[in-house]
Amino acid sequence: MEKTFKRLLVLLLVVAMVCIGFAQEAKVTVLNPRGTPAPIPLVPMAPRLATLDGKTVYLVDIKYEGGASLLQAITEWFSKNLPKTNLVFREKGGPYDQEDPKLWAEIKDKADAVIIAVGH
Numbered sequence: 001m002e003k004t005f006k007r008l009l010v011l012l013l014v015v016a017m018v019c020i021g022f023a024q025e026a027k028v029t030v031l032n033p034r035g036t037p038a039p040i041p042l043v044p045m046a047p048r049l050a051t052l053d054g055k056t057v058y059l060v061d062i063k064y065e066g067g068a069s070l071l072q073a074i075t076e077w078f079s080k081n082l083p084k085t086n087l088v089f090r091e092k093g094g095p096y097d098q099e100d101p102k103l104w105a106e107i108k109d110k111a112d113a114v115i116i117a118v119g120h
Helices: 002-025 067-081 101-110
Strands: 056-061 086-091 113-117
Touching: 056 067, 056 101, 067 086, 067 113, 086 101
Parallel strands: 056 086, 056 113
Antiparallel strands: none
16 A cells, blocks of 8 residues: 555656646747738729620630530620620630630730620
8 A cells, every 4th residue: 555655646746747847838829820811902893895886795615514505695695685796705725724825815905895604
């Protein structure tokens, strides 16, 4: 029994020393999990055209599911409601999430407006 008492005493002494050591040296730094987001530059929207009569509107299918059928419906609406608008249908080259610099250059050069279909 004396042996068990000595072991318990040593154990309590070790635990006390560890606790005292942590209490004196341990410091906790708390960080905000939201972080500091980078500022978002505000880019104004392009000005609206006064009319689409005689203007060229590019309809761009980025090959996302359902985009082509959406653009077909838009084309039908334009032909009924704004027949003087020139519509140009283009399919973006490559996967939908990659750039198509050739197409963007053509649109910048020739289009007055653009509709890009995402689909669904």
